[in-house]
Amino acid sequence: xxxxxxxxxxxxxxxxxxxxxxxxxxxxxxxxxxxxxxxxxxxxxxxxxxxxxxxxxxxxxxxxxxxxxxxxxxxxxxxxxxxxxxxxxxxxxxxxxxxxxxxxxxxxxxxxxxxxxxxxxxxxxxxxxxxxxxxxxxxxxxxxxxxxxxxxxxxxxxxx
Amino acid sequence: xxxxxxxxxxxxxxxxxxxxxxxxxxxxxxxxxxxxxxxxxxxxxxxxxxxxxxxxxxxxxxxxxxxxxxxxxxxxxxxxxxxxxxxxxxxxxxxxxxxxxxxxxxxxxxxxxxxxxxxxxxxxxxxxxxxxxxxxxxxxxxxxxxxxxxxxxxxxxxxx
DNA sequence: TAAAAAAATGAATATATTTGCAAAATAAAT
DNA sequence: ATTTATTTTGCAAATATATTCATTTTTTTA
Numbered sequence: 046x047x048x049x050x051x052x053x054x055x056x057x058x059x060x061x062x063x064x065x066x067x068x069x070x071x072x073x074x075x076x077x078x079x080x081x082x083x084x085x086x087x088x089x090x091x092x093x094x095x096x097x098x099x100x101x102x103x104x105x106x107x108x109x110x111x112x113x114x115x116x117x118x119x120x121x122x123x124x125x126x127x128x129x130x131x132x133x134x135x136x137x138x139x140x141x142x143x144x145x146x147x148x149x150x151x152x153x154x155x156x157x158x159x160x161x162x163x164x165x166x167x168x169x170x171x172x173x174x175x176x177x178x179x180x181x182x183x184x185x186x187x188x189x190x191x192x193x194x195x196x197x198x199x200x201x202x203x204x205x
Numbered sequence: 206x207x208x209x210x211x212x213x214x215x216x217x218x219x220x221x222x223x224x225x226x227x228x229x230x231x232x233x234x235x236x237x238x239x240x241x242x243x244x245x246x247x248x249x250x251x252x253x254x255x256x257x258x259x260x261x262x263x264x265x266x267x268x269x270x271x272x273x274x275x276x277x278x279x280x281x282x283x284x285x286x287x288x289x290x291x292x293x294x295x296x297x298x299x300x301x302x303x304x305x306x307x308x309x310x311x312x313x314x315x316x317x318x319x320x321x322x323x324x325x326x327x328x329x330x331x332x333x334x335x336x337x338x339x340x341x342x343x344x345x346x347x348x349x350x351x352x353x354x355x356x357x358x359x360x361x362x363x364x365x
Numbered sequence: 366t367a368a369a370a371a372a373a374t375g376a377a378t379a380t381a382t383t384t385g386c387a388a389a390a391t392a393a394a395t
Numbered sequence: 396a397t398t399t400a401t402t403t404t405g406c407a408a409a410t411a412t413a414t415t416c417a418t419t420t421t422t423t424t425a
Contacts, residue, residue, distance in 0.1 A: 047390095048403070066381065082405055087383055096258030096268070097382095099251045101319075105413090110258055159261075207420095208373070226411065242375050247413055257412095265383095 049180040051079050052089055052161060056109060059095060064107045093161055110159075126194050130171075134183050139175040139190075148173045158193040162186055209340040211239050212249055212321055216269060219255060224267045253321055286360050290331075292350070294343050299335040299350075308333045318353040322346055 054077055055070065064070045067086045074080065090107065100106040128147040133140050143151050152168035155175065162185050164178040177186045190197055214237055215230065224230045227246045234240065250267065260266040288307040293300050303311050312328035315335065322345050324338040337346050350357055 068381080083381090084383075084406080085404060087381095088403090091259045091263075091265070091383090094259050094261070096256045098256030098258075099254050101254070103251075105251070108256070228411080243412075244376080244414080245374060247411095248373085251413090 048089075049178065051081065052093060053180065053185070054079055055086070055089060055095070056093060056161065059107050059109055063100065065100070065105050070107070094159060126197055129194070129197055132187075132190070132198070137177070137183070139177065139183060139186050141173040141175060141190075143171050143173070147171065155190070155193055160189050160193065162189045208249075209338065211241060212253060213341065213345070214239055215246075215249055215255070216253060216321065219267050219269055223260065225260070225265050230267070254319060286354050286357055289354070289357055289360050292347075292358070297337070297343070299337065299343060299346050301333040301335060301350075303331050303333070307331065315350070315353055320349050320353065322349045 051074065054074060058064060058070065058073050062073075064073070067083045067090070070086055071081075071083055074086075094110045095107050096110055097105050098108050128143045128151065130142040130144060132142075141148075141151070148168040148171050152166040152173045155163065155166055155173070162178055162181045164176045166176065167174045175186060175190075177183065187198070211234065214234060218224065218230065218233050222233075224233070227243050227250070230246055231241075231243055234246075253269070255267050255269055257265050258268050288303045288311065290302040290304060292302075301308075301311070308328040308331050312326040312333045315323065315326055315333070322338055322341045324336045326336065327334045335346060335350075337343065347358070
């Protein structure tokens, strides 16, 4: 799917460099062999939850909302990371294990972050299945999880 | 100063309700007896660091960056709150006391939030002087501090 | 307090973003 | 495989936002 590739490329570009207009983003994409019109970008940016915010020096830049929703409960976030037991990849999916009874809360939190990379999650009692969107690498999902729950990988490492 | 009043009103309106265009904000302000042109709003919004982000249901809304900078280090934030000892008001200023040696870090963090309400801070070893901008109430500064460091007032209450 | 400098503002305009609509592409159903 | 429904996209037009320039207001300096 052409759109998925474009959305991922947009996220990446915006995360890595300062983009201040859609026309500018259009050129960057063209440089990567992805082409579309500015109108499409406008729609895509909305879908991705990308906002336009002052860059602090008189201009504007596009910005992933990152944890605009998630950050509202940083305490909750802090409480969630410690319940994570393990993260393993399987069949192109990702499986997260928590201490018993905590999978549902954690999955809810992950869903709430509204990340494009994650198509959805299914939670049991102590296991969460994270389903990446088509075309999204597990590497990207790891990055994404670290954004949603900073320190999650460190936590897992320490458990071992 | 007319501008200060307007900036504060803008922050308040944006924090409390959903605004999707500058024209809309213009009307709300007019309702509060504050009038200016859209051009001025455009400049003010930039100065306040107000961004325009997707509202999740097809539209856009203006949004204070809140802790766009601060949230990037939620762990740090979590570590800071516990060092706060007390908050007292004096001479229209606000004095925050921390455990010894932590005033500077905390002040740096507060400054970093880039809140309009706070003109600046001065930190000693265990004391921070928070200087509100002219026309800003201490009540507003309290609200502001709670935004920068969620749980700070609860922390202080528990200390007593 | 008067003069000079800096900051803020409005009006008009330039620039940027969003949207309606029809066509094209993709996915689903028969 | 063909048809039908859904989604995506470009184009052109409509909206919305940012900026230029001249003027007014506020602040600073002498």
